[in-house]
Amino acid sequence: MRRGQAVPLTRGATAYGTSGGRRRPNREPTSSASTASASLSYERGKITVMTFSGISDEALEFYEGLAADNTKTYWTAHKETYEQVVREPLVAMCESLAPEFGSVHLFRPYRDVRFAKDKSPYKEQQGAVVGDCYVHVSATGLFAACGYYRMAPDQVARYRDAVDDDRSGPELEKVVAGVRDGGYVVDGELLKTRPRGYSADHPRIELLRHRSIVAWIDFGAPDWLGTAKAADRVAAAWRDMLPLHSWLDSHVGDSELPPR
Secondary structure (H helix, E strand, O other): OOOOOOOOOOOHHHHOOOOOOOOOOOOOOOOOOOOOEEEEEEEOOEEEEEEEOOOOHHHHHHHHHHHHOOOHHHHHHHHHHHHHHHHHHHHHHHHHHHHHHOOEEEOOOEOOOOOOOOOOOEOOEEEEEEOOEEEEEEOOEEEEEEEEOOOOHHHHHHHHHHHHOOOHHHHHHHHHHHHHHOOOEEEOOEOOOOOOOOOOOOOOHHHHOEOOEEEEEEEEOOHHHHOOHHHHHHHHHHHHHHHHHHHHHHHOOOOOOOOO
16 A cells, blocks of 8 residues: 555544444345356465455444453453454455455554554554555544555655646546535545635635545445445445545545655
8 A cells, every 4th residue: 555545544434433332224135146246255275265245333332342442351251253244244344345456455444543642542443444545444434445545745746736726626526526416525634725826716715724535434334234235335336436536546546745
């Protein structure tokens, strides 16, 4: 995953509206193996066929418990549950989507607390990147996103140049409008005022205020979450949101600064 290109990771559970309660609808019957998404898992040189049949209520309940007791004691007592109802189904879903979207990277469940005030040791969502797209499971359900998160200073500069440009700027306006019309949120880290060097009455001043820009959708816990249809819903959302990422790739690209 390239610097400045990642979408919401550990902070997604709060910054992008996935915290809070969830409803527990009656689930649709789990899809049969003939209709579920199949994928391959590569582990220690062995190939294991994994079938994605949905994200169960147990996965959400695991994270509800973790939110209430984010300790090593809870994690150790429920680690097998995490592996079976969170990690394995998410890996299976991501690998089933990999042929279209790209390679899979599953994030570690452990928080880096070295410089954090919050010393809770575990992330309260399991996130993954498939190519340029992001997905996570948390206590509230399923979340998907696409865009540039935490852009480096040189990326922000190129982004603003492109937004200011009379050709590429209106292109981004059209892309953002199209993504929003599809029912997705487009936001990110914003300056409180106009960026230095730009007029307050610039026709794209709201876009210029962005220090990052991401499209996302919080699916929650709908009836289809416990079925193989969840992979189809995520794929459809990523396809709708990828035009934003394509514009960013074309006009911003990777950071050229050395890693911190």
